[in-house]
Amino acid sequence: MRLNAYRFTAMGTPCELKIVGSKRAANEIALRCQQEAQRFEARYSRFIATSIVSQINAAAGKIAVPVDEECAAILEYADICWSLSDGLFDLTSGVLRRVWHRHRSAVPTREEVEACLALIGWQKVRRTQEGVLLTQPGMELDLGGVVKEYAADAIAQLIKDAGFDSAVVNLGGDIYCLGFSPEGVPWRIGIVNPLAEGPLAEAPLVNRGVATSGGYERYRVIEGKRYSHLLNPHTGFPVKSLMSVSVMAETVVAAGSIATIAMLKEEASGLAWLASSGSAYVAMTQQGDTIVGNPE
Amino acid sequence: MAKSLKSPLAILSSAAMSMPALSASQPSETLVSVATSIYQEGDARSDAVAFGDQERFEVKTNQFYLSSPIGRNWSGTVSYDNEAMSGASPWGTIEGADGDYQLIMSGASIDDSRNGVDLSLTRHWRKQSIGVSVGYSGEHDYHARSVGITYERDFLKKNTSLGLSASYSTDDITPTDAQLFQRLDSGSKHSRSYYVSINQLLTPVAMINLGLGLTRRDGYLSDPYKLRDVRPGKRLERTFTAQYRHYFDWQSTTLAANYRYFWDSYAIDAHTGDAQLTFGTGSRVEWGPTLRLYGQSAADFYVPWDDYGLEDTIAQSSDHRLSSFGAVSLGLKARFKMGPAHIVARYQQYESKKHLGLRSKTQAHPGLIRFKVVSLGAEYRF
Amino acid sequence: MYANSHVKGLGKLIAFTVLLLAGCQNVEPWERDRLAEPAMQLSADITGSKLDQQVFFSKEAASGGTSAAGGGCGCN
Numbered sequence: 001m002r003l004n005a006y007r008f009t010a011m012g013t014p015c016e017l018k019i020v021g022s023k024r025a026a027n028e029i030a031l032r033c034q035q036e037a038q039r040f041e042a043r044y045s046r047f048i049a050t051s052i053v054s055q056i057n058a059a060a061g062k063i064a065v066p067v068d069e070e071c072a073a074i075l076e077y078a079d080i081c082w083s084l085s086d087g088l089f090d091l092t093s094g095v096l097r098r099v100w101h102r103h104r105s106a107v108p109t110r111e112e113v114e115a116c117l118a119l120i121g122w123q124k125v126r127r128t129q130e131g132v133l134l135t136q137p138g139m140e141l142d143l144g145g146v147v148k149e150y151a152a153d154a155i156a157q158l159i160k161d162a163g164f165d166s167a168v169v170n171l172g173g174d175i176y177c178l179g180f181s182p183e184g185v186p187w188r189i190g191i192v193n194p195l196a197e198g199p200l201a202e203a204p205l206v207n208r209g210v211a212t213s214g215g216y217e218r219y220r221v222i223e224g225k226r227y228s229h230l231l232n233p234h235t236g237f238p239v240k241s242l243m244s245v246s247v248m249a250e251t252v253v254a255a256g257s258i259a260t261i262a263m264l265k266e267e268a269s270g271l272a273w274l275a276s277s278g279s280a281y282v283a284m285t286q287q288g289d290t291i292v293g294n295p296e
Numbered sequence: 297m298a299k300s301l302k303s304p305l306a307i308l309s310s311a312a313m314s315m316p317a318l319s320a321s322q323p324s325e326t327l328v329s330v331a332t333s334i335y336q337e338g339d340a341r342s343d344a345v346a347f348g349d350q351e352r353f354e355v356k357t358n359q360f361y362l363s364s365p366i367g368r369n370w371s372g373t374v375s376y377d378n379e380a381m382s383g384a385s386p387w388g389t390i391e392g393a394d395g396d397y398q399l400i401m402s403g404a405s406i407d408d409s410r411n412g413v414d415l416s417l418t419r420h421w422r423k424q425s426i427g428v429s430v431g432y433s434g435e436h437d438y439h440a441r442s443v444g445i446t447y448e449r450d451f452l453k454k455n456t457s458l459g460l461s462a463s464y465s466t467d468d469i470t471p472t473d474a475q476l477f478q479r480l481d482s483g484s485k486h487s488r489s490y491y492v493s494i495n496q497l498l499t500p501v502a503m504i505n506l507g508l509g510l511t512r513r514d515g516y517l518s519d520p521y522k523l524r525d526v527r528p529g530k531r532l533e534r535t536f537t538a539q540y541r542h543y544f545d546w547q548s549t550t551l552a553a554n555y556r557y558f559w560d561s562y563a564i565d566a567h568t569g570d571a572q573l574t575f576g577t578g579s580r581v582e583w584g585p586t587l588r589l590y591g592q593s594a595a596d597f598y599v600p601w602d603d604y605g606l607e608d609t610i611a612q613s614s615d616h617r618l619s620s621f622g623a624v625s626l627g628l629k630a631r632f633k634m635g636p637a638h639i640v641a642r643y644q645q646y647e648s649k650k651h652l653g654l655r656s657k658t659q660a661h662p663g664l665i666r667f668k669v670v671s672l673g674a675e676y677r678f
Numbered sequence: 679m680y681a682n683s684h685v686k687g688l689g690k691l692i693a694f695t696v697l698l699l700a701g702c703q704n705v706e707p708w709e710r711d712r713l714a715e716p717a718m719q720l721s722a723d724i725t726g727s728k729l730d731q732q733v734f735f736s737k738e739a740a741s742g743g744t745s746a747a748g749g750g751c752g753c754n
Contacts, residue, residue, distance in 0.1 A: 069316055070315070070316045070317075073314060073315045073316055074315070076311075076314075077308075077311050077312065077314075077315065080307065080308065080311045081308070084304050084307065084308070150312075150315060150317075153312070153315075153317065153318055154315075154317035154318070157317050157318055158317075161368055249305060249308075249309065250309055250312075251308075251309060251312040251313075251318065253308075253312045253315070254305060254308035254309045254311075254312045257308050258304060258305060258308065261304075273304075276303070276304070277303060277304045277305050278303030278304060278305035278306055279303075279304075279305040295303075295305075
């Protein structure tokens with residue numbers, strides 16, 4: 001049994017597969033996985049005009065767009081995240097990008113931010129039998145985060161259904177580990193240390209996923225101050241949250257949502273959220289302290 | 297969304313499992329179950345028996361059951377039952393000296409065994425499934441073969457489920473000692489049965505299932521071992537069933553309450569109600585009492601004693617099972633869990649009571665029985 | 679007349695059922711942990727149910743109610 005490794009790009013991130021098995025069978029399934037990742041991108045990317053997300057965004061304020069079962073399930077899942085996070089996890093908050101984009105040299109004015117806030121609110125998304133309607137023109141849905149995490153789980157399930165029992169799926173840091181490594185021990189996934197070389201911690205994973213949310217890689221510097229790319233959809237301003245959070249769970253999508261919600265909260269609330277989430281996690285504060293949590 | 301006591305991880309994990317790529321619609325575990333039980337009827341009262349053996353019926357049963365997922369989309373079940381029967385049985389009823397009815401019992405003990413096998417195979421999709429089943433049951437004088445088909449469909453994220461099933465069976469009887477006792481040489485009957493049900497989740501702790509059934513039987517429906525038993529060659533049976541389940545946090549108690557109304561073309565109406573409480577649901581020991589109440593009216597051709605003066609083409613039967621009677625049954629059930637292995641023990645005591653019968657006009661049939669059943673079983677899941 | 683009263687009764691039953699189901703609360707998948715307990719299932723203790731069905735079928739006139747009838751036996 002050999003370890004076969006594959007790399008490709010999909011959903012705007014580098015993707016990696018490790019599949020244990022005969023080369024021929026692994027090649028076949030890897031190709032199917034890549035196609036599935038590309039399907040997710042084509043279906044849900046807001047940069048592709050024919051995706052369902054672009055169609056919904058283009059019809060904002062106008063008409064409901066019919067969606068299939070998978071899209072409806074993803075939006076239903078996002079609705080649960082919105083409830084659990086008291087509205088912080090909001091797929092409509094992407095429009096804040098317009099006032100907080102990379103090339104701005106000044107902090108946005110209150111008026112600019114408020115104009116954006118008028119277009120934000122998951123409660124303004126209407127989901128019915130007819131389809132999905134964004135009730136205000138100019139509203140936008142951004143499914144990027146959730147879809148990438150779900151894709152990692154879906155692709156891992158594809159590999160499992162094909163009969164493999166040892167593999168790793170890594171879609172830009174959203175990782176699922178199937179079975180044990182070829183050495184017969186759990187897969188060891190290194191959690192990136194944002195401040196130094198080498199991993200912050202190593203997570204032994206068997207049939208589990210790990211997802212990381214971190215503001216350290218993407219931030220803006222405006223007038224000498226650092227602003228996180230994670231924006232609070234209630235205030236419209238960046239959050240002073242933890243520096244990074246990694247969560248381990250049975251599915252990558254659940255792990256990812258917990259991590260994202262933690263990062264959308266102020267540092268102290270984020271830690272409290274993680275502690276009561278029921279999951280195992282590794283978090284780093286702005287000061288550089290590492291907090292590790294394990295459920296009983 | 298209602299506030300939940302569950303952790304965010306638990307909520308998100310089960311929400312994730314409802315996503316198309318991740319949800320498995322077929323059962324995920326394999327179950328093997330074996331059980332052995334003894335059924336014992338109380339002896340008939342001596343003043344109720346005019347002729348023949350007082351000793352009543354006893355049945356020892358062994359059961360085997362296996363259910364398992366097959367691949368990602370299929371599941372199957374296999375069951376095998378074996379019964380060993382012994383004891384005497386009523387041949388007929390006569391009018392006794394004081395106007396009471398008395399039984400004529402078979403002399404020699406019946407010693408017979410029955411073997412039954414049932415197989416089923418089901419294909420699962422996300423929201424629906426289709427299953428087929430075949431069954432065979434054989435005794436030395438009786439053989440039955442059946443086939444069935446079942447369809448189930450979920451709606452509203454499985455809050456509501458619809459079930460449809462149909463079956464067809466053929467039974468053949470070749471009574472023993474046919475020449476000797478001038479019994480029927482051989483007879484057969486065909487049954488077609490249809491069932492529709494709705495399963496509805498009511499609250500996070502309550503669920504109900506409502507069902508309607510229709511069964512049509514044609515052919516030889518009489519009992520060839522009775523001295524005079526002539527039944528119509530057609531019988532149409534209908535059932536309405538309601539099954540309710542409720543979970544109480546107090547002592548982790550589950551209530552299972554069921555009701556069935558049965559009415560058929562023999563003019564029999566029957567009500568059946570049973571309730572079972574299980575304490576310690578989900579914990580290592582589950583146990584609890586069961587209660588069952590039953591009442592039926594008499595068939596329109598039921599006679600309290602055999603009338604040989606009547607032509608033998610005219611329907612009549614003195615079989616106590618077609619008389620107006622009722623029954624109360626009390627039981628106790630316990631389940632002991634040791635990881636994947638469970639031990640299940642059951643006890644039940646059943647008593648027929650004339651006064652619980654519906655629209656009863658006549659005296660109690662002397663053949664009304666009481667019985668006890670004790671069973672012990674083991675289950676293994678993996 | 680016998681059949682009619684049953685049909686009317688059935689009609690009322692179906693109307694009652696539709697109303698009952700229309701008034702139901704939607705139970706979300708993560709709220710179903712207690713409903714998922716084995717003791718809460720209709721199929722809890724399949725072996726025991728089959729034994730009971732066999733016993734009652736052979737001693738009473740009524741039968742069935744939970745599925746389409748299966749094969750028979752010489753016991754009734």
